[in-house]
Amino acid sequence: MGVGKGRKVRADKKQEVQPWLSIELRNCIHRLSFITGEAVKNVGEAICVSGICNKKVISYLSQNFKRDIRIDNTLYFGDLNRISVKKRAAAGLNKPISIRFNSQTYELISVLAFALDCTPSLACALLLDASVRDVDFVNDFVESHLKKNIDEKQMSELKKVLKYVNANNPYEETISWARLLSYMVSEAKVGVDKVQDTVTDFIVNNWKK
Numbered sequence: 001m002g003v004g005k006g007r008k009v010r011a012d013k014k015q016e017v018q019p020w021l022s023i024e025l026r027n028c029i030h031r032l033s034f035i036t037g038e039a040v041k042n043v044g045e046a047i048c049v050s051g052i053c054n055k056k057v058i059s060y061l062s063q064n065f066k067r068d069i070r071i072d073n074t075l076y077f078g079d080l081n082r083i084s085v086k087k088r089a090a091a092g093l094n095k096p097i098s099i100r101f102n103s104q105t106y107e108l109i110s111v112l113a114f115a116l117d118c119t120p121s122l123a124c125a126l127l128l129d130a131s132v133r134d135v136d137f138v139n140d141f142v143e144s145h146l147k148k149n150i151d152e153k154q155m156s157e158l159k160k161v162l163k164y165v166n167a168n169n170p171y172e173e174t175i176s177w178a179r180l181l182s183y184m185v186s187e188a189k190v191g192v193d194k195v196q197d198t199v200t201d202f203i204v205n206n207w208k209k
Contacts, residue, residue, distance in 0.1 A: 013103075014102055014103075014106075015100065015102075015103065015106040016098060016099070017098075017099050017100075017120055017121050017124045018096040018099075018121055019044075019097065019121045019122065019124040019125035019128060020095065020121065021095065021096070021097060021125055021128065021129075023095075025125075025128060025129050026094065026095055026097065028132055029043055029097065029128070031182070032132075032138070032141070032142075035142070035181050035182045036181070038145065040097055041099050043141075044097055044099040045100065045105075046141060047131045047132050047137070048099065048101070048109065048127050048128060048131065049105055050131055050137050050141070051127050051130060051131025051134070051137070052108045052109065052112070054131065054137070055072075055074065056134065057127070057130045057131050057134060058074075058076065058112075059076075060130050061112070061116070061126060061127070062076040062077075062078075063082075064083075064085050064116055065077070065078035065082070066078045066079060066080050066082055066084070066115065066116065066117040067080075067114055067115050067117065068115070069111055069112070069114060071108065071111065071112075076115065078115055084117060084118075085117075085118050085122065085126060086117075086122065106120070109123055109127065112126075135176070138176070139176045139177050141178075142176070142177040142178040143177040146158065146177065154199050158180070161180065165180075181198075184198050184199065
């Protein structure tokens with residue numbers, strides 16, 4: 001059989017990673033999946049893509065680096081005397097999730113794994129944990145999801161809701177997009193499973209009275 005008869009490998013083929021997560025982190029990702037309607041693997045990918053480019057997240061992780069690496073022209077120094085993340089993580093991991101990355105993101109996760117002296121799957125788990133704790137990321141992720149799935153009029157109404165609640169909040173708390181969407185989902189009628197319908201249901205029944 002000729003060489004050209006074999007199956008071609010797609011240039012954009014994604015690399016699968018299966019990080020083992022703590023129960024708490026896994027539940028957090030599943031909640032984001034539930035309130036946005038996005039698949040768990042897509043939520044996980046979005047969290048990692050955001051985190052790997054976030055200096056605040058990488059700087060936090062760099063406390064565990066055993067080797068020097070450079071990411072986005074920033075040099076992070078490692079220390080071989082640091083306690084291995086393998087020992088720290090082993091006790092708290094529970095179940096894996098599956099995430100697929102393009103070659104560029106997978107390469108960055110591999111670089112992170114090199115610095116942490118661990119496998120790409122463990123580096124991915126640590127990246128997920130560090131990234132999802134960034135309140136700005138969670139807020140931006142849910143807001144961008146809303147913008148993609150509802151029309152301008154609905155988005156305008158939701159911004160008014162958010163502005164009103166935060167301006168008149170006696171508890172000195174800031175209500176985020178994530179918290180607002182989570183509330184809308186919990187208040188939605190049975191059978192409402194699309195973001196557009198959830199938002200419409202919320203606006204009609206809770207806001208425009």
